[in-house]
Amino acid sequence: MPADRPRIVIVGSGFGGMAAARALRRVSAKVTLVDRTNHHLFQPLLYQVATAALSPADIATANRVLLRGSSNMRVLMAEVTGIDTATRAVLLRDGRRLPYDYLVLATGAAYSFFGHDEWREHAMVLKSLEDALAIRARLLDAFERAEQSSDPAETRRLLTFAIVGGGPTGVELAGTIAELARTTLARDFTCIDPQGTRVVLCEAGERLLSAFDPALSAYAADALASLGVEVRTGTAVEAIDSTGLMLGEERIDAGAVLWCAGTEARPAARWLGAEAARNGAVQVETDCSVPGHPEIFAIGDVASFDGGEGRPLPGLAPVAKQQGAHVGRLLAARVAGRSEPGAFRYRDHGTMAVIGRARAVARLGGMQLKGFVAWLAWSLVHLLLLVDFRSRLLVYVNWSWAWFTYGRGARLLMRETQAAPHSLPTDEIGIGEP
Template sequence: MQKRVVIVGAGFGGLAAAKGLVGAPVDVTLIDRTNHHLFQPLLYQVATAALNPSDIAAATRSLFAPRDNVRVLMDEVQAIDSAAQKVKTSESGELPFDYLILATGADYSFFGNDQWAEHAAVVKTMEDALSIRERLLAAFEQAEKEPDPAERARLLTCVVVGGGPTGVEMAGAIAELGRTSLVADYRYIKLDEIRIVLVEAGPRILTAFEPGQSEQALKALGNLGVEVQLAASVSNIDDRGVTIGDRLIPAANVIWSAGTKARPSAAWIDAAAARNGSIIVEPDCSVPGQPTIFAIGDGASYQDTDGKALPGLAPVAKQQGRYVAKLIRARLAGAPLPGPFKYRNWGMMAVVGRSKAVADFGSIKLSGFVAWLTWSLVHLMLLIDFRSRSSVYLAWSYAWFTRDRIARLLTRKSVPNFQTPSAQEKRI
């Protein structure tokens, strides 16, 4: 009987592991809560109407041939019995395994203020992105007919919390959406009414980059009309907006990108976890004391040679997925095992609106148009298939030449209600 490998999560790490085991003498089961693989680095562009959902997602089972040894299940893991080597799911029952790969990813963390989640959107899933897109577009529709200046100002204000790459890219994209694509379509909305605020608790944005590149990104955001508030700690988020200290920024839309935490896979297998909940793993990505269970990607805390935990980036997850697949193949064949996992850092990039980006490739630092072009080419090549690359290239080309966005449709009959209780009272 062939060995059985169960992979939980069809993100970058899980998909890389599954592809690495295609053709191996094992039965692979890939479990995910959705039926698609999502290219998360471009999710913010769906949220800001630059791309359609199908541009950055592909049905997971379509990535494997029918005769491959990979079975794809759309299901949700409820628990794991490590001793009995079984994964318990909500619909498929118990799935036995000889090897288990946990690639469960991460969620956003509100640093103990979970009540803020009711009023602040996050960008982790396709549903998140579409919800943000709907709210941004609906806010403009409502502002067009809003007679109260204060309420109009609140509707046309968006606050992005977190000055990392996700927050910077989101703030820049929203500014371009509002100040170039949308403002021209509305008769009664003026350019100076649109306010995009990026809030960062630290002294600068993009702290993983060099200070000079952070300054370049800050200047690029300013040119887009984004108001950046540094050393600004959020004290509250509610239906009125965001409070920094004791100062309220009234805003109809708040987007949170300030911190992440691992999904609760450590509790499933009773494993030691880091502060963010990720599973502390051995140099071969296995769980201490459980050599047939591996954790990779955002759900794993891996100490690099310099003693620092690897960042939660797609390249880390993909490289770990390929490594674990190679390790399992070697074990099955009785071949020499590969040495400890070593992450090859290809660099970091962040785009800041139209034709502006920063890139850090170690000894090579890029900024401006060259960095933006490099970012575009790299992301095109990282997309899952030729169809996605073609559609994204066409959408970007159209947006670059026309400054327009292709996906600005509100498809629901009812749009979000942005009115605060006080605004509702005024109308009664």
């Protein structure tokens, strides 16, 4: 340990990195939290930004605000491009080096296209606020274009949304887009009927929400069907292009393809030259340290932690938060020369997925919940998990308003989204005039 106060660098301000930083607030060390954005994002509600129900600021808070008042803490907005483990320094995009004595990697995961990187330019993903705003613009723009189109096939394509991946994000997006079309937008157009919107949820596996009990998967499929979502399980997507996708042998023309299938860890394993799991995550020891590097820890989606029976822990927010808190406590003890906590143990309180207005599925402790009760539990838990009072208040206000009015408050299209030319005939506008 250096004579001076040790330098702890945390890379990533998601659930894991922020939990680690907060656990280190009073520790006698120089702590630096690095992220390429300036905020902590509550990812579980990101799909509500993508579907115009919430604003970015409702679910994101500046890192500096969350770590305010800790004199040992520095926040740095910069992009990490590598690690020099020999000299113990984090390398930044602008060429600078950030020396560390202890390093916590919490860089998360990105979407993986299973080797089909050419699909990336046609399919939209949902990981960041930019992603959510891009999806929101694409959805709203599709309705505006369809309203102005005089080609029925093109109208039908624009109003078809294909979602790939039947996990919680895919289920939540499919349900919310169907509701958006059938309630919020239903009365707002002259030439098109948004209720004719087609939402197709494609899952290659045999059932949706494979992490849940089969009975809950079946409930979710039924609930989505009642919202008008076409649930297509057991067939893999074979191709994605600019106007749609191939689901097995079937062509589905779509105005937007949203990719919610597999993820892969961001490249921390490559930075370290460490052993990686199949999804690129760093295989870590029982204390979350990297093998051969007791001074480096990996937590959350960028880590692969053996959860028993050879299966890694799932890529969920609670895993990241608990690992962050664990590593924070461990480093606090190490810096103070106290005895360190032992192996990390994940306390699994359950998991949830929301399907639409007043419908959700949840596993809480040993209970399997579905329907309104599960939705109520989901709403309460997510409100309480939001990181600050202001976010809770704003999300509560927005949800209450949406509940009573069926409205979506963030239906904003700015000029830029019109940059792509509309594929429209050059003639007088007459179709469907009021």
